[in-house]
Amino acid sequence: MRLATLRDGTKDGRLVVVSPDGTACAAAPCGTLQEALENWDAVCADLAAIATFPDALDPALLAAPLPRAWQWLDGSAFPSHGDLMDKMLGMTKPPLTAPLMYQGTSDKFYGPNDDVKFPSADLSIDFEGEFGVIVDFVPMGSTPAQCLEHIRLVVQINDWSLRALAGPEMKTGFGWVQAKPPCAMAPFAVTPDELGAHWRNGRVCLDLLVDWNGARFGAANGEPMDYGFHELVAHAARTRDLVAGTVIGSGTVSNENFREIGSSCIAERRGIEIVDEGAARTEFMQFGDTVRMEAVLPDGRAPFGAIDQRVVQA
Numbered sequence: 001m002r003l004a005t006l007r008d009g010t011k012d013g014r015l016v017v018v019s020p021d022g023t024a025c026a027a028a029p030c031g032t033l034q035e036a037l038e039n040w041d042a043v044c045a046d047l048a049a050i051a052t053f054p055d056a057l058d059p060a061l062l063a064a065p066l067p068r069a070w071q072w073l074d075g076s077a078f079p080s081h082g083d084l085m086d087k088m089l090g091m092t093k094p095p096l097t098a099p100l101m102y103q104g105t106s107d108k109f110y111g112p113n114d115d116v117k118f119p120s121a122d123l124s125i126d127f128e129g130e131f132g133v134i135v136d137f138v139p140m141g142s143t144p145a146q147c148l149e150h151i152r153l154v155v156q157i158n159d160w161s162l163r164a165l166a167g168p169e170m171k172t173g174f175g176w177v178q179a180k181p182p183c184a185m186a187p188f189a190v191t192p193d194e195l196g197a198h199w200r201n202g203r204v205c206l207d208l209l210v211d212w213n214g215a216r217f218g219a220a221n222g223e224p225m226d227y228g229f230h231e232l233v234a235h236a237a238r239t240r241d242l243v244a245g246t247v248i249g250s251g252t253v254s255n256e257n258f259r260e261i262g263s264s265c266i267a268e269r270r271g272i273e274i275v276d277e278g279a280a281r282t283e284f285m286q287f288g289d290t291v292r293m294e295a296v297l298p299d300g301r302a303p304f305g306a307i308d309q310r311v312v313q314a
Contacts, residue, residue: 002188006061013063017050024053037244040136064109065189072106074249077225081254084271099227099235110184117314124163125285129264131204132249133229138242147233156186156304186304202228211292218262220253
């Protein structure tokens with residue numbers, strides 16, 4: 001099933017079940033997605049049983065499926081992206097024996113069509129196309145196999161970044177605050193079975209099409225993660241319970257052949273230029289720029305819908 005949240009004047013919106021073609025919806029038997037996640041075993045069957053969709057789905061009312069969350073943890077599970085970013089930032093990391101992960105802003109997720117405000121274009125505004133999962137309650141110390149059973153929904157994310165601030169904050173050793181404003185989510189959160197064979201080994205095995213100002217920028221596939229989502233969830237739950245509604249991201253979707261298929265963020269393109277040509281040529285986003293992200297199935301359907309946003313001045 002596919003779930004969405006409609007704006008209704010409240011902070012958490014109103015949960016609806018979405019028709020297979022994404023054009024209609026039906027009211028859910030619980031008020032919000034957070035409520036559903038906290039009572040998943042009790043409500044899942046009722047949600048899945050909805051088969052008629054009496055209401056037209058108004059794109060203007062679509063919020064993020066989870067407009068705010070108790071916790072947002074983002075990984076960096078694509079080695080081709082991490083290695084390139086380290087070269088660009090002049091950083092040398094010790095050999096990794098566990099996933100990379102940081103805790104980011106979770107009190108707000110932009111809706112799929114929201115304008116995104118920034119104080120200055122001089123902060124090197126960048127998009128980052130990712131996949132993510134939303135879990136129900138995960139007990140501390142759960143194994144990866146157990147964590148796979150706690151992944152209730154899969155989402156598509158634009159993890160906005162301010163690159164001019166990212167390097168200096170990383171080098172403090174204390175992590176990001178200013179460099180990582182709120183993320184955006186595509187309109188539909190889907191159960192893993194909606195992806196069929198394209199949900200494998202805890203990975204979203206789909207191309208993520210990224211268009212910047214209407215031109216194709218990247219089409220990386222989500223399969224080549226060093227760690228699957230079940231392993232990322234287990235890493236996060238090593239020393240703490242994860243509350244229902246915790247969102248965990250993959251990090252920027254990236255493939256080894258990024259020179260041929262493109263990238264899911266500008267920083268990666270610039271990193272390629274630095275490695276290949278000695279200097280970056282591609283500029284970061286300017287006010288008025290747009291970015292569109294859409295993961296597609298082989299038949300052309302977009303299970304998550306599309307993120308389609310514009311950068312504006314605060």
